[in-house]
Amino acid sequence: MTALDQLFVKVRAENRAALIAYIPAGFPSQAGCEKVIQTFIDAGVDAIEIGFPYSDPVMDGPTIQAAAVTSLENGTGAAEVMSALKVATDGGVAAVVMTYWNPIERYGVEEFAEAIAANGGSGVITPDLTIEESVAWLGATKQNSINPIYVIAPSTSDARMPKVTAACGVFVYAASLMGVTGARNSVSSGAADLVARIRTTTGLPVAVGLGVSTREQAQGVAAYADGVIVGSAFIKALQDAPNEEAGLAAVKELATELAKGVREGR
Amino acid sequence: MSTTPQEDLGSILGHFGPYGGRFVPEALIGALEELETAHRTAQEDPSFVAELAELHRTYTGRPSILTEAKRFAEHAGGARIILKREDLNHTGSHKINNVLGQALLTKRMGKKRIIAETGAGQHGVASATAAALMGLECVVYMGEEDTKRQALNVARMKLLGAEVIPVTTGSRTLKDAINEAMRDWVTNVETTHYMLGTVAGPHPFPTMVRDFHKIIGEETREQVLALTGRLPDAVLACVGGGSNAIGIFHRFISDPSVRLIGLEAGGDGVETGRHAATITGGTPGVLHGTRSYVLQDANGQTVESHSISAGLDYPGVGPEHAYLHDIGRTEYRAITDEQAMHAFALLSKTEGIIPAIETAHALAGALQVGNELGKDAIIVINLSGRGDKDVQTAAQYFGIPLD
Numbered sequence: 001m002t003a004l005d006q007l008f009v010k011v012r013a014e015n016r017a018a019l020i021a022y023i024p025a026g027f028p029s030q031a032g033c034e035k036v037i038q039t040f041i042d043a044g045v046d047a048i049e050i051g052f053p054y055s056d057p058v059m060d061g062p063t064i065q066a067a068a069v070t071s072l073e074n075g076t077g078a079a080e081v082m083s084a085l086k087v088a089t090d091g092g093v094a095a096v097v098m099t100y101w102n103p104i105e106r107y108g109v110e111e112f113a114e115a116i117a118a119n120g121g122s123g124v125i126t127p128d129l130t131i132e133e134s135v136a137w138l139g140a141t142k143q144n145s146i147n148p149i150y151v152i153a154p155s156t157s158d159a160r161m162p163k164v165t166a167a168c169g170v171f172v173y174a175a176s177l178m179g180v181t182g183a184r185n186s187v188s189s190g191a192a193d194l195v196a197r198i199r200t201t202t203g204l205p206v207a208v209g210l211g212v213s214t215r216e217q218a219q220g221v222a223a224y225a226d227g228v229i230v231g232s233a234f235i236k237a238l239q240d241a242p243n244e245e246a247g248l249a250a251v252k253e254l255a256t257e258l259a260k261g262v263r264e265g266r
Numbered sequence: 267m268s269t270t271p272q273e274d275l276g277s278i279l280g281h282f283g284p285y286g287g288r289f290v291p292e293a294l295i296g297a298l299e300e301l302e303t304a305h306r307t308a309q310e311d312p313s314f315v316a317e318l319a320e321l322h323r324t325y326t327g328r329p330s331i332l333t334e335a336k337r338f339a340e341h342a343g344g345a346r347i348i349l350k351r352e353d354l355n356h357t358g359s360h361k362i363n364n365v366l367g368q369a370l371l372t373k374r375m376g377k378k379r380i381i382a383e384t385g386a387g388q389h390g391v392a393s394a395t396a397a398a399l400m401g402l403e404c405v406v407y408m409g410e411e412d413t414k415r416q417a418l419n420v421a422r423m424k425l426l427g428a429e430v431i432p433v434t435t436g437s438r439t440l441k442d443a444i445n446e447a448m449r450d451w452v453t454n455v456e457t458t459h460y461m462l463g464t465v466a467g468p469h470p471f472p473t474m475v476r477d478f479h480k481i482i483g484e485e486t487r488e489q490v491l492a493l494t495g496r497l498p499d500a501v502l503a504c505v506g507g508g509s510n511a512i513g514i515f516h517r518f519i520s521d522p523s524v525r526l527i528g529l530e531a532g533g534d535g536v537e538t539g540r541h542a543a544t545i546t547g548g549t550p551g552v553l554h555g556t557r558s559y560v561l562q563d564a565n566g567q568t569v570e571s572h573s574i575s576a577g578l579d580y581p582g583v584g585p586e587h588a589y590l591h592d593i594g595r596t597e598y599r600a601i602t603d604e605q606a607m608h609a610f611a612l613l614s615k616t617e618g619i620i621p622a623i624e625t626a627h628a629l630a631g632a633l634q635v636g637n638e639l640g641k642d643a644i645i646v647i648n649l650s651g652r653g654d655k656d657v658q659t660a661a662q663y664f665g666i667p668l669d
Binding site for chain 1: 279287288289290291292293294295296297435436441445448449452453454455456551552553554555557560562564565566567568
């Protein structure tokens, strides 16, 4: 049982949702990323998603695209991703990596799964890996006792959904809307329906991502989901700050608010 | 009609050996399945086949003719050089074959909006044309760098009623235009068809786009047999994503005596790292939804490509090319900017035909292959596009004042 599996047992017992925070490795700098991770932990974030920056992120909006460019300019590769993952897991928090598929294939499918496990990671979210192309990956994740995590979209058909959720370990990632990552004024009303549809196919926890940026939104999502995933809002806070210190302060404030939100949903 | 092994493999989730497949956000799976079904049923529907054939005849101007390039051939070892004149199609390139097919499919799927990416602007112009013809809304994503290199084509697309969105992310070229188009598609997939312009991308695009272009090779094979009484020794085409090349190659795959040679953009030379020769200088990987050869670094990040030709300036290539390369059925060579521009000028001055700079890479290849095979050889070149759009680039390259 990975640390993230244990976390979902714990938050279910506490009758609340988990707060999952995203940060790309190497952003805003290698050292800055480590400070962001520590800030997340201090502010009450339950789990951390370390992003592997990629040159062609077709699922990401302008905020995360810009962060990926910065991170790549900072020289981030697989070694830096694994290092950030270790910082999070050494800090006592459950952590996963989110990456497009090609960096895994380039690193070596078996080797990548091994490295995730060796650094204490609980799983990997792969936004552009379809279940049809997953044979080798499912073998490698099973072999290394880590969780493959797939995204379900509002457009996923009823016929297809059980096949995708059956491939998932630890939790199912529900994309709240049709679109790319990024903060939005409101969370799509379709998200609750999507979570309900997912629950008819699996007993796994369901976490909702795409568009959550405020305490109120986190509270709303926490009413029906097991996890609330926030990414772009943290990155925007860092990008908009005049310096790193101010950025970290803004991250801490936002994470603290969101941590309250996920406890107020039910 | 013979069935090739490639067609069989292509039917199994769009794989060509280890290549192809579908690596996309889950949000797009429904649309790709819908498109796959629409394509398959349309191909078996006589009314669709007839409608497309009528458009080919009365709108595009098919069949495109063959032209024998006798004066150009003197520079190619005296081999017989035959040009397949896709440049004479409406809109000036082979791209119209694919967009008319996809526009008809768009209507069958009940969608009203198309999006497209473009590099040189040929596919963007073709898409805007098909959209105008069929009353569809059209948005074209084009790298900001390319909108400057190809300003004339930007104006053409606007005249045709399309919206052109300059892409300012990444290298600001074709690769990034595809990223933006995919982001638009993820968001608007219910109403929108993504009219991908080459034989790359997730299944069914590599198979479907090939099917719309294979008419080039079918016509060529009959025309060459009628003209020369035998099959050619080699068929040459330029390769960026690889649509015109697959289009002319496909009918010849089951003719083992015919060498199929793709000419990639060598830029400043493959050894300099500044090139777009994906098969010659790349490694297997995943880009834009398909597994194929990719220009990438040790971390799997896509490396920016370089070519004087906007249409070949792409760090990926269609998966069927990757497969045909690996099994040894096709060959690929890199042609530098300098070699391509030499061939560009030579065809213009010897035959009175100004080719697209993309196509000039195939012509430069013919100069090599002709000299290797000698005067008894018959070489067919897919003259995939005309060079009107490249006049400014060529004038700058050759130092011809424009004022």
